Amino acid sequence: MAKERIYEVAKELGIDNKVVVQKAKDLGFDVKNHMSSIDDAQVKKLKGSFQNSAPVKKQENTAKKSSKIKISVSSIRKNEKKSENKKNNKPKKRNNQRRHDHSNNDQAQKQGRSSTNARNLLKQFKQKQRAEETTLNKQTQKVKQEYHEQLKNPKKNTQPNKEVKSHQVKEKPKAEKVEKKTIGPKILKPSPARFKKNKPAENRNNASTPRRNNEPVVPKVSLNEAPKEERRNGNGHGRNTGKPGRKGRNQFANSHNDHSDRQERKRRKNKKRQHEQPKKQPTKRKERPLPETLVYEEGMNAQDLGKLLHREPAEIVKKLFMLGVMTNQNQSLDKDTIELLAAEYGIDAKQKVHEDISDIDKLYDKRMKAAKESNKQVKRPPVVTIMGHVDHGKTTLLDRLRHTHVSAHEAGGITQKIGAYQVRLDDRLITFLDTPGHAAFSNMRARGAEITDIVVLVVAADDGVMPQTIEAIDHAKSANVPIIVAINKMDVPGANPQHVTEQLMKYGLIPEDYGGDTIFVKISAKTGENVDDLLQMILLQADVMELKADPTQMAIGTVVEARLSRGRGPVADLLVQQGTLNVGDPIVVGNTFGRVRTMTNDRGRQVKKATPSMPVEITGLNDVPESADKLVEFEDEKTARSVGEARAQQALQKSRENVQHVTLDNLFDTMKKENMKEVDIVLKADVQGSVEALQQSLEKIEVEGVRVNIIHSGVGAINESDVTLAGASNAFIIGFNVRPTATAKSQAETDGVDIRLYSIIYKAIDDVTSAMKGMLEPTYEEKVIGNLTVRETWKVSKVGTIAGSFVDKGLVKNDAKIRVIRDGIVKYDGEIASLKRYKDDVKEVKEGNDCGLTIKDYNDIKIGDEFEVYEMQQVEPK
Numbered sequence: 046m047a048k049e050r051i052y053e054v055a056k057e058l059g060i061d062n063k064v065v066v067q068k069a070k071d072l073g074f075d076v077k078n079h080m081s082s083i084d085d086a087q088v089k090k091l092k093g094s095f096q097n098s099a100p101v102k103k104q105e106n107t108a109k110k111s112s113k114i115k116i117s118v119s120s121i122r123k124n125e126k127k128s129e130n131k132k133n134n135k136p137k138k139r140n141n142q143r144r145h146d147h148s149n150n151d152q153a154q155k156q157g158r159s160s161t162n163a164r165n166l167l168k169q170f171k172q173k174q175r176a177e178e179t180t181l182n183k184q185t186q187k188v189k190q191e192y193h194e195q196l197k198n199p200k201k202n203t204q205p206n207k208e209v210k211s212h213q214v215k216e217k218p219k220a221e222k223v224e225k226k227t228i229g230p231k232i233l234k235p236s237p238a239r240f241k242k243n244k245p246a247e248n249r250n251n252a253s254t255p256r257r258n259n260e261p262v263v264p265k266v267s268l269n270e271a272p273k274e275e276r277r278n279g280n281g282h283g284r285n286t287g288k289p290g291r292k293g294r295n296q297f298a299n300s301h302n303d304h305s306d307r308q309e310r311k312r313r314k315n316k317k318r319q320h321e322q323p324k325k326q327p328t329k330r331k332e333r334p335l336p337e338t339l340v341y342e343e344g345m346n347a348q349d350l351g352k353l354l355h356r357e358p359a360e361i362v363k364k365l366f367m368l369g370v371m372t373n374q375n376q377s378l379d380k381d382t383i384e385l386l387a388a389e390y391g392i393d394a395k396q397k398v399h400e401d402i403s404d405i406d407k408l409y410d411k412r413m414k415a416a417k418e419s420n421k422q423v424k425r426p427p428v429v430t431i432m433g434h435v436d437h438g439k440t441t442l443l444d445r446l447r448h449t450h451v452s453a454h455e456a457g458g459i460t461q462k463i464g465a466y467q468v469r470l471d472d473r474l475i476t477f478l479d480t481p482g483h484a485a486f487s488n489m490r491a492r493g494a495e496i497t498d499i500v501v502l503v504v505a506a507d508d509g510v511m512p513q514t515i516e517a518i519d520h521a522k523s524a525n526v527p528i529i530v531a532i533n534k535m536d537v538p539g540a541n542p543q544h545v546t547e548q549l550m551k552y553g554l555i556p557e558d559y560g561g562d563t564i565f566v567k568i569s570a571k572t573g574e575n576v577d578d579l580l581q582m583i584l585l586q587a588d589v590m591e592l593k594a595d596p597t598q599m600a601i602g603t604v605v606e607a608r609l610s611r612g613r614g615p616v617a618d619l620l621v622q623q624g625t626l627n628v629g630d631p632i633v634v635g636n637t638f639g640r641v642r643t644m645t646n647d648r649g650r651q652v653k654k655a656t657p658s659m660p661v662e663i664t665g666l667n668d669v670p671e672s673a674d675k676l677v678e679f680e681d682e683k684t685a686r687s688v689g690e691a692r693a694q695q696a697l698q699k700s701r702e703n704v705q706h707v708t709l710d711n712l713f714d715t716m717k718k719e720n721m722k723e724v725d726i727v728l729k730a731d732v733q734g735s736v737e738a739l740q741q742s743l744e745k746i747e748v749e750g751v752r753v754n755i756i757h758s759g760v761g762a763i764n765e766s767d768v769t770l771a772g773a774s775n776a777f778i779i780g781f782n783v784r785p786t787a788t789a790k791s792q793a794e795t796d797g798v799d800i801r802l803y804s805i806i807y808k809a810i811d812d813v814t815s816a817m818k819g820m821l822e823p824t825y826e827e828k829v830i831g832n833l834t835v836r837e838t839w840k841v842s843k844v845g846t847i848a849g850s851f852v853d854k855g856l857v858k859n860d861a862k863i864r865v866i867r868d869g870i871v872k873y874d875g876e877i878a879s880l881k882r883y884k885d886d887v888k889e890v891k892e893g894n895d896c897g898l899t900i901k902d903y904n905d906i907k908i909g910d911e912f913e914v915y916e917m918q919q920v921e922p923k
């Protein structure tokens with residue numbers, strides 16, 4: 046049996062689905078909605094039931110349609126009404142009339158007239174609608190004309206009628222928009238596409254008429270086309286009032302909806318995609334082979350080790366668990382555990398050695414060593430220091446060299462005081478340090494700078510060997526620097542070079558003529574006699590020493606002098622020792638850092654680079670370094686900065702700590718700690734005989750392979766030079782029947798140099814021997830500080846006997862020692878346990894006061910006992 050669905054029946058009848066469904070339900074059919082099916086009989090019955098009512102429905106529909114039209118028309122009229130003056134009641138009446146007609150029609154529909162009537166009715170409505178449209182157009186035309194007039198004469202028509210005003214209000218935004226678009230030179234013609242899309246009617250109208258500036262083209266169009274637009278838009282059948290605000294709101298709502306819809310769609314899509322795609326399994330780390338050696342750092346955790354071993358941290362944790370170490374991935378592991386783990390994996394473990402880049406001394410030494418092993422080494426100029434006794438002609442010699450051998454060869458060269466300068470001889474350079482004397486030399490040495498290759502010892506031929514000559518010899522020897530003797534003032538009539546030579550031979554400087562290896566040159570700094578020979582000899586000595594450097598590596602050097610310049614900031618005169626220093630290089634100098642900003646040579650010329658042994662003055666450091674500070678070039682400024690800052694911090698820390706020099710007291714410990722093979726001593730005595738006697742005795746001392754080495758000995762008071770030398774050589778000073786000068790004493794205190802003074806030779810020898818054997822015990826002496834008498838005693842349980850005493854003489858201290866004397870016999874010798882004055886614990890009680898005291902482990906105190914209070918005081922060795 047054929048079945049039909051309700052909606053099919055409704056379609057056939059031209060009736061609304063809902064009505065048909067309801068009817069079917071009324072007829073008792075089992076239907077739920079318009080999709081429910083009914084059999085033929087039911088179809089017939091249903092259709093039959095609509096025999097009479099169907100036309101009514103159709104009529105209803107028509108009525109609905111007409112009502113829609115009516116709404117449309119009424120809404121237009123409503124708009125119109127707004128724009129028109131409300132005083133005009135005529136249209137209202139007409140409307141009322143129409144409404145009346147319409148209600149009549151409705152009534153007729155309700156009374157169930159035929160479909161023909163309905164169609165007629167519809168026709169009537171359409172006619173009316175057209176008629177109304179015509180009226181509306183006429184009115185619009187009128188408004189348009191008024192609007193034109195107003196635009197042409199805006200001032201004249203200051204009081205437009207309400208109708209016009211209403212239209213203006215309605216169209217204002219558009220008009221403004223257009224005016225903005227059309228006025229002014231910058232206005233561009235709107236794109237045809239957009240124009241067409243937004244205002245098709247306008248486009249059509251404007252096609253024939255050329256547009257002029259300020260011509261209200263758009264208002265004309267919009268006014269004309271407004272109703273058409275409304276219809277065309279079909280926005281709620283004329284419900285579009287044309288109000289920009291509302292339209293805007295709708296647009297916003299729509300766009301908002303669009304946006305949220307889009308988001309919603311996107312979200313759903315993503316969700317779907319997520320759903321579709323099976324969850325990605327975490328990719329398993331590729332199994333890579335274990336390293337041969339595990340280079341670890343203490344404190345690494347399972348994650349760090351996992352990275353090194355190419356294993357999952359979880360696996361490491363598991364392995365450790367199996368080894369009995371309970372840990373998690375982030376827990377730091379100790380050395381043993383890491384090595385155990387490495388053993389479990391069957392690989393070697395090696396702890397990473399941290400290189401402290403802030404230790405520039407190490408870096409300096411490393412580069413120095415690398416340069417010496419380099420095959421890119423080239424000859425470098427020797428660095429010379431001139432030493433000698435006062436007034437023997439050091440400065441004169443330096444000046445002569447500077448003026449003759451610098452100016453003569455370098456055009457326009459006037460030497461600059463930059464701590465060092467270079468002289469030229471036969472196209473070879475020699476660098477002279479501009480600070481003569483052994484003090485500066487030893488100061489540099491004391492600070493670890495050994496920049497001098499050759500010492501020129503100036504001895505005046507008319508004066509001979511003097512104390513400072515000897516000091517200079519000792520300083521040079523101590524630094525292992527070869528000496529070239531320049532016997533000066535040869536022009537002076539009383540010059541006796543032979544005598545000088547003989548004197549110097551006593552100090553181990555044997556000329557080649559006498560079978561030695563020391564070069565002697567007889568010169569006159571004043572006249573310049575043989576000065577070239579001296580230079581030749583220096584170069585010869587340099588050749589013997591094979592002084593070379595590698596200019597290709599990163600630069601290292603040493604500061605000769607440094608100062609703060611007013612306009613240029615910190616300035617350092619330095620000597621490049623290895624590599625080449627360039628302008629712009631990041632450097633660390635001592636505890637300062639920076640970039641080489643400018644570089645000036647000894648002739649005051651700006652240079653771009655400095656090669657080995659070349660003295661230059663540089664700027665660009667953040668602070669003033671000290672002389673003898675080391676310069677080390679770095680790859681980048683960042684590292685240089687961090688190293689410099691770290692060093693400055695360390696220096697600050699160090700300055701707070703006391704630097705310990707070798708003293709007789711710590712000699713044994715130092716010997717053991719520093720694995721010393723020689724104990725260096727500076728020896729000073731009142732007479733040469735004592736010096737020799739002491740020197741011989743001291744040099745005979747030998748304790749477990751360690752010997753005494755007298756680095757300098759002399760007659761006279763201990764002076765600053767002795768202290769400097771001792772400080773630089775980590776030696777101590779022995780003075781026999783001599784005293785240090787005031788300045789030497791204070792310098793020794795500052796530098797921590799130990800000075801021992803003796804008047805008995807064997808005592809000095811004993812002390813040194815004992816110190817070397819580690820047996821030099823400090824000597825103590827008993828010193829009685831007070832006497833007391835016991836006047837009262839109290840026995841207190843847990844405390845013992847308290848002796849109420851009176852201080853007869855001196856004082857009593859709570860940490861002093863005490864003797865109990867009864868009838869002249871010492872009854873007990875011990876320590877004070879507590880000391881009180883009244884009820885308070887006190888540190889000391891002075892003469893004429895009462896006090897209460899207890900004695901450690903002794904309670905047999907009686908009234909009338911005497912106490913002798915004493916201290917053990919260290920006695921300075923005499």
Ligand SMILES: Nc1nc2c(ncn2[C@@H]2O[C@H](COP(=O)(O)OP(=O)(O)OP(=O)(O)O)[C@@H](O)[C@H]2O)c(=O)[nH]1
Pocket residue numbers: 433434435436437438439440441442481533534535536537568569570571572
């Ligand atoms: N006749 C003569 N006089 C010289 C010679 N060399 C130096 N003099 C003089 O000796 C004096 C001292 O010379 P300096 O060069 O100042 O001696 P110095 O060693 O530098 O002295 P200090 O700086 O005090 O350590 C000056 O008057 C010089 O003119 C020389 O070769 N012949």
